[in-house]
Amino acid sequence: MITLNRVSFSYGNDGTACACEQALSSLSFQIESGEFLCIAGPSGCGKTTLLRLLAGLHTPTAGEILVDGDPVRGPREDMAIVFQDYALFPWMSARKNVQFSIRQTHRGISAADAAAMADRFLAQVGMLGDANKHPYQMSGGMRQRVAIAHALAMDRQILLLDEPFGALDAKNRTDLQNLLETLWYSSADPETRKTIVFVTHDIQEAVRLADRVLLMEPGGLSEVIPVPLKRPRAISEGPDADAFRQIRRVLTEKLMELDKPAGRACKCGGPA
């Protein structure tokens, strides 16, 4: 379980910023082990900052983050992060990129074992046939597939994904949502299922994937919305289609409200 206790963060990092200048201000909540949490909110509200704090890439200015009771003090062995602007090594093929992350994780693994493992992950994301392609020879969707294979290859218990499908067309996006849900949910034992924290701007995607959606407003938490739909999820058909649309509508309205700059008074009394 990941616990955030009154976490604040300011990029000035000198502790002098007032609440309205903080990227995050006194944020508290818990992420359950094995849960799929989506984070949505207006641009600039602090989603990437929160992910970087969870990953131990920034240190909270105040408050603390605990993973199973253990304070996060830097990058952790049990977490992998795929950044918003994730880039593969351009001089390496898909296969070599994934092999590289495997060798980082499994020190001392033989070249043959790393190759076999890389091919297994590339097959899972449907990239085995294109494993020898370099990033410049791949479409955006292919690059994202390799990025997911890379994250899976690291075999961390907690996956932090920052808009991993943001740049994709609708077809590729749907395919990769299905793939990610399948890979995550196929872990037979819910006790060992990975914890996924997934940032997205797309409400349809959040309802498609999340157990809960954490809606952020600038600097903090607005609301946590549960998505109690059964898995695997069908969007346009099936008995849950109405419930799906209802949750999507509620979330869309809330997000539109949060996106409105007018009327949001700055906490220090200055202009919003």
Ligand SMILES: Nc1ncnc2c1ncn2[C@@H]1O[C@H](COP(=O)(O)OP(=O)(O)OP(=O)(O)O)[C@@H](O)[C@H]1O
């Ligand atoms: N390296 C940085 N230095 C200074 N300020 C930063 C830095 N990165 C982000 N910020 C500021 O922190 C706030 C939160 O940024 P963050 O990138 O976390 O937002 P976000 O919710 O991920 O936005 P988006 O949806 O556009 O990706 C913004 O006001 C942003 O300008």
Ligand SMILES: [Mg+2]
């Ligand atoms: Mg961001």
